[in-house]
Amino acid sequence: MSITTNHVKEKSVLELTVNNHPGVMSHVCGLFSRRAFNVEGILCMPIGDGQRSRIWLLVNEDERLENMVKQLDKLEDVLEICRHGADHQIFSQLEEYFRV
Amino acid sequence: MQFSGAEIIVKLLERQGITQISGIPGGANLPLYDALKLSSIKHILARHEQGAGFIAQGMARASGRTSVCFATSGPGATNLLTAIADARLDSVPMVAITGQVPLPMIGTDAFQEIDTYGLTLPITKHNYLTRSVEELLRVIPAAFRVAASGRPGPVVVDVPKDVQLRKMEVTKWPEPGGTDESPEPDPDAIDQMIQIINEAKRPMFYIGGGIINAGAAQTIRRIAEKASIPTTSTLMGLGAVPSNHPLFLGMLGMHAARYTNMALDECDLLIAAGVRFDDRATGKVAQFCSHARIIHIDIDPSELGKIKMPFVGVEGDVAKALAAAESRIEKVDRSAWLNRICELKAAYPLVMPGLDDPLSPYGLVLEAAAAAEQDAIITTDVGQHQMWVAQSFPFAYPRQLLTSGGLGTMGFGMPAAIGAALAYPNRQIICFSGDGSLLMNIQELATAAEERTNIKVIVMNNNHLGLVRQQQELFYGSRFSASRFHAEPDFPAIARGFGIEAVDLGQADDPKKALKHAIEQRGPCLINVPIPAEDKVFPMVPPGAANRDMIGGENHVDND
Numbered sequence: 001m002s003i004t005t006n007h008v009k010e011k012s013v014l015e016l017t018v019n020n021h022p023g024v025m026s027h028v029c030g031l032f033s034r035r036a037f038n039v040e041g042i043l044c045m046p047i048g049d050g051q052r053s054r055i056w057l058l059v060n061e062d063e064r065l066e067n068m069v070k071q072l073d074k075l076e077d078v079l080e081i082c083r084h085g086a087d088h089q090i091f092s093q094l095e096e097y098f099r100v
Numbered sequence: 101m102q103f104s105g106a107e108i109i110v111k112l113l114e115r116q117g118i119t120q121i122s123g124i125p126g127g128a129n130l131p132l133y134d135a136l137k138l139s140s141i142k143h144i145l146a147r148h149e150q151g152a153g154f155i156a157q158g159m160a161r162a163s164g165r166t167s168v169c170f171a172t173s174g175p176g177a178t179n180l181l182t183a184i185a186d187a188r189l190d191s192v193p194m195v196a197i198t199g200q201v202p203l204p205m206i207g208t209d210a211f212q213e214i215d216t217y218g219l220t221l222p223i224t225k226h227n228y229l230t231r232s233v234e235e236l237l238r239v240i241p242a243a244f245r246v247a248a249s250g251r252p253g254p255v256v257v258d259v260p261k262d263v264q265l266r267k268m269e270v271t272k273w274p275e276p277g278g279t280d281e282s283p284e285p286d287p288d289a290i291d292q293m294i295q296i297i298n299e300a301k302r303p304m305f306y307i308g309g310g311i312i313n314a315g316a317a318q319t320i321r322r323i324a325e326k327a328s329i330p331t332t333s334t335l336m337g338l339g340a341v342p343s344n345h346p347l348f349l350g351m352l353g354m355h356a357a358r359y360t361n362m363a364l365d366e367c368d369l370l371i372a373a374g375v376r377f378d379d380r381a382t383g384k385v386a387q388f389c390s391h392a393r394i395i396h397i398d399i400d401p402s403e404l405g406k407i408k409m410p411f412v413g414v415e416g417d418v419a420k421a422l423a424a425a426e427s428r429i430e431k432v433d434r435s436a437w438l439n440r441i442c443e444l445k446a447a448y449p450l451v452m453p454g455l456d457d458p459l460s461p462y463g464l465v466l467e468a469a470a471a472a473e474q475d476a477i478i479t480t481d482v483g484q485h486q487m488w489v490a491q492s493f494p495f496a497y498p499r500q501l502l503t504s505g506g507l508g509t510m511g512f513g514m515p516a517a518i519g520a521a522l523a524y525p526n527r528q529i530i531c532f533s534g535d536g537s538l539l540m541n542i543q544e545l546a547t548a549a550e551e552r553t554n555i556k557v558i559v560m561n562n563n564h565l566g567l568v569r570q571q572q573e574l575f576y577g578s579r580f581s582a583s584r585f586h587a588e589p590d591f592p593a594i595a596r597g598f599g600i601e602a603v604d605l606g607q608a609d610d611p612k613k614a615l616k617h618a619i620e621q622r623g624p625c626l627i628n629v630p631i632p633a634e635d636k637v638f639p640m641v642p643p644g645a646a647n648r649d650m651i652g653g654e655n656h657v658d659n660d
Binding site: 022023026027030034066067070071073074075076 | 217218221222226227229246400401402405406
């Protein structure tokens with residue numbers, strides 16, 4: 001998570017509620033990877049009774065992000081999307097686990 | 101009663117209304133084929149899984165209904181990939197059911213194991229790896245719902261062999277997968293759209309495959325007529341408005357008539373309906389309709405603003421959106437604009453040399469059209485012949501043309517023609533192909549013969565990869581690298597070898613008569629037509645250039 005370059009890009013945090021099965025991560029990550037769109041951070045845990053999971057993504061603000069969110073919304077296994085600003089604390093709380 | 105997974109799948113397919121399935125059996129889908137043997141569903145045995153995929157596509161594209169194909173694991177699934185990707189890019193509803201190695205063997209590099217789920221992930225609308233017999237009752241109807249709802253597309257269901265064999269008690273069958281009701285278009289966006297259309301002085305319709313999928317062809321035509329809106333179409337939208345309609349300007353983009361691209365350059369409003377601003381249609385995007393406001397109507401929200409930001413974006417079923425707007429779109433006097441279109445059309449028409457010669461591309465297409473029945477379905481392969489057909493065939497209604505638009509898959513045409521013939525056994529199917537394309541799935545001539553399909557395969561034979569050659573001539577200093585075939589296969593002899601009638605127009609005393617006779621006789625027939633390798637598709641917008649920068653196809657009559 002540490003930013004070493006001087007060029008600091010604006011970041012966005014996406015919160016997805018998804019069905020919990022082995023292929024969902026591939027579906028979500030595949031959308032980004034095949035557009036050469038780097039996902040900076042990923043967190044995923046089951047929620048409730050485990051039928052569903054929540055995926056948190058930390059991504060760069062890019063002109064393509066708007067379309068990425070629409071593409072995510074089209075995935076059968078993505079049930080809900082919430083877009084947060086970079087100030088969301090989910091990833092910053094984890095920074096101590098990512099010190100080099 | 102106890103049913104195996106395979107029996108459940110077949111039962112659910114029957115309940116879904118599926119009557120024909122194309123495919124090839126193999127080790128990992130043998131239980132499925134065992135269950136199919138006792139079913140009322142007819143199976144069409146293809147000779148290569150890609151052929152099976154395109155046969156299924158032919159059925160779906162011709163009818164608009166979701167079709168099904170089967171393949172086994174490993175090479176069966178990998179062979180199917182091209183047909184699945186093709187269906188994805190052209191929004192064709194198809195359910196592909198693949199066999200997989202038994203669950204305990206997944207991940208062991210077992211014989212004929214491949215990660216079908218992983219491979220099909222980026223080329224399907226959705227895909228499933230079923231891990232229990234119970235979930236088949238949910239997944240099969242869901243696959244059909246996903247394939248046909250919203251923007252249609254292919255769905256893969258990968259079923260491990262042990263899931264096919266495992267039995268379970270079924271007391272009640274689930275409802276067949278239906279089609280989700282599309283969301284109502286936003287009334288404010290509709291209001292805005294109407295206002296802008298009514299204000300426009302030089303509006304144009306830019307329509308595509310979405311119009312055909314939505315069944316909005318009649319509505320577009322009525323609105324165009326009422327409000328005097330000239331209409332251009334993508335390759336996928338051809339047939340939505342009849343080619344001979346006075347307001348129809350043909351296909352736009354890379355191989356459009358000069359006047360069509362010029363008219364687009366002058367319009368002040370572009371109504372983009374059921375289209376996705378594909379690069380073959382837009383040319384250099386920044387300079388596409390640069391003087392126009394854009395209204396974009398599409399059922400897929402991710403298409404709005406993907407390539408070009410619309411002034412008004414209408415998310416929803418294009419048929420619903422247009423129907424909601426129709427009565428409030430005013431009859432406006434646009435005679436100045438229509439006169440300008442007429443001027444452009446007269447000065448920069450589509451130039452089609454050799455119209456009276458059935459051994460030249462345009463002449464052949466029009467001669468075949470004249471010989472064809474009114475309700476004949478046309479399929480094409482990919483290349484020069486495809487563009488000549490798109491430019492000149494008098495398409496008259498939706499779903500008359502089946503062609504691989506987005507993926508541009510050589511080898512599509514003949515198996516798709518077989519699929520169309522299976523969906524409509526009483527109609528004539530004419531497949532325009534090239535010698536390069538046809539060889540990419542020539543094995544399906546065996547399927548065509550076996551099923552006695554009424555397909556006519558017209559091979560425009562220049563013994564080259566013609567469109568590659570054309571680009572090498574125009575853009576690579578005539579350095580013809582690997583575009584010429586040095587062996588010259590005898591296509592009529594090949595067809596006869598498969599048990600199919602054949603004729604060579606190059607050897608016929610009266611080519612017109614021979615062509616007419618070949619098209620009119622029932623059953624499969626191959627028609628070989630030698631054409632000069634130098635013939636080119638004109639005009640042509642160089643890849644990456646703006647649509648106004650066209651090469652060739654000048655109206656020489658006006659020059660000098």
